[in-house]
Amino acid sequence: MNIKAPRGTADILPKEAEKWQLVENKIKDICARYHFEEIRTPVFEHTELFQRGVGDSTDIVQKEMYTFQDRGGRSLTLRPEGTASVARAFVQNKLYGEVIQPVKLYYFMQMFRYERPQQGRMRQLNQFGVEVLGSDNPAVDAEVIDLAMTVYRELGLKSLKLVINSLGDAESRKNYRDALIGHFTPVKEELCPDCQVRLQQNPMRILDCKTDRDHPSMKTAPSILDYLNETSSQYFEQVKENLDILGIEYEIDPNLVRGLDYYNHTAFEIMSNAEGFGAITTLVGGGRYNGLIEEIGGPTTPGIGFGMGIERLLMALEAENISLEQPSELDCYLISIGDKAEKKAIKILHDLREQGIRADRDYQGRKMKAQFKTADRLGVKFVLVLGEDELDKQVINVKNMATQEQQEIGLDHVAKNIREQLDGGERHA
Template sequence: MSVQIPRGTQDILPGKVEYWQFVEQRAREICRAFNYQEIRTPMFEHTELFLRGVGETTDIVQKEMYTFKDRGDRSLTLRPEGTAAVGRSFVSNKMFGNPTQPTKLFYIGPMFRYERPQAGRFRQFVQFGVEALGVNDPAIDAEVLALLMSFYQSLGLKKLKLVVNSLGDTESRQAHRQALIDHFAPRIGEFCSDCQSRLEKNPLRILDCKKDRDHELMATAPSILDYLNDYSKEYFEKVQQYLTDLDIDYVVDPTLVRGLDYYNHTAFELMSEAEGFGAITTLCGGGRYNGLIQEIGGPETPGIGFALSIERLLSALEAEGIELPVETGVDCYVVTMGDEAKEKSVSIVNTLRRAGFVADKDYQDKKMKAQFKAADRVQAKFVVVLGDDELAKQVVNVKNMESGEQQEVSIDQLVSYLQQQV
């Protein structure tokens, strides 16, 4: 009986993993330019963190978490998203006490959600996220969005649509919440069981329902923008002005609702408009969450961030036909003839590697022709040929695999010769 890979997971093999490495490195470079520092949190946390931080009415908490008891009978959960874990670390390590704020962090790592696997969606997926904690300023909202757009655009993506909305402050949300209850309550029996349970707990989540999105009451639901108080209106207007100043194209969508309970004020999603990308177009989502840190035991601290799936990013690149310039192949492959030459090749390959070249050799005692075929398969730029005759003269023959030109080079001068050629 063969052991199969768990449903909703994937093996990322050589030939594909290089693309992951490329985009992850690009994410780190962009974050460095914006002065965001990497943080790494545990892959599992106490379940209570996500109940309080993500929200008990969310689909993530109600349906998608991988939760288990450890040997101490403690309830633990594989992290389904990164923001709550970063918030917990912010509190645990008293980062709120740092004299310089905001605290600007990013993370890249696996997340886990039990959902129906489909194209670009897995039960284990890799998320890149950014969090800016400690400042309540529309300018930092715009900075986070500028970082997001810089990352996607630096990879060559063009068919992007940024959608923004305001969920308002607590006062605005409470007024909108009551308006939603009054709007849906008379006919809530026509909605799914999830929506019925959300009516009193979090009616805003009804607007995010996939089952009832075509119900006529959805189209006429009260808009949050009609319930923003003066402060919330001014905040949102400033965010929009900064985006305009930064030449970031966006559209305002008053129906945009994020799936997590901790959002307020700025909320946003980035979507792909590439043909053939799929029915689910969202690439990234995020927003401001001024109540999260206090909810998980810290002081009142504003924050804003986003998270995106590397899997969906790669799908968007494929949909737009973008080939990333990943490095493949080896610089030099050593081909040998004879036992003494084979022994000497071990030190030659090591010398090349220590000089910074990607180098390899045959380990299967193949014939010379087969060794050259192996060099082709690994896309070697140069082949170094060493036989017993060459060894006696302390030279090698270096063949440029693109031009076909061949040059006899002293073994002692091999590194310097290759450095001049590449």
């Protein structure tokens, strides 16, 4: 019997989960400052949503989706990315009718992609993402990029590079598509089988190919920037101007196209330059996707967003030797000696927790010395000892582990007294 975690998945154990919680809480705080609200969508959707929303020509749809039929014969897919699901929720729940526009959303989602597992790239992956729906103002593009950069900055990352590009509007993309077909057709047979198919389906995606990236034709491929019409060119200039105002440094990469069909106008990636981070340096990718909402049956609604891999974010923190500060796990550890004390400890522990105090006790019947060792390992602030003598006097012995001072507190006032000591310590910290 195979009882190991499936390939491409990983357990997040308690110590590691604390880091995830710290990162997620920091991100939630930043999202609140930028007035983004959380959305949660189902873990699976109708397959057609991703076929239409992500694009039939993408690797995700063609090769990587976990698709199955339910008992009613319906084709369902575990979500491989977040934007299509959020777009579906936006349309289905008529969020386009909200009084306050644009609608600014963020999410933490588990995604599922059947691809070759490697460091920082799993088959079950975790993403933080944002979507802004209902505005085509270039300032929104800059705000979305600024939010992503703020997350990295406030977590302490410094070795970052922002790369941007414009994919233009529909007219610009059509003209560019024709130019790419003309450029790559003479060398079609030299390209990988996937790119030979992409040449007619979506030639722009050839520029994103990992197999053919060193082919000579890549270096001489036409630039999208030469095919932007006046409207697209002006839009890109305004995005850059807004980034300049925010003091955000960036590089322009005409070959940055992103891997999903719904992108247009602004596309961007943030990469790690940290030494030893690995061959795949991208931390976050996103861009504008005007037209996606209409594609899945909604009204004309511009949108922009990004997806940020939490696993890769933690890898980047490790590469830059950034240690996430983790709070003490416990405030109190309760040691009880004797049957009567054991029973009384049940209520004391409950009262401590009711006061918001992080507390635990021994459940293995160990001797006092062993329990004190456990308290030391846990780094608790106070150890509370209750034995037969203390019960007779209706008190509990409280030891401050930092000062080694001990005092007796009446049993009726334990939780309140500890709460006051903790609050006093926090005020004077």
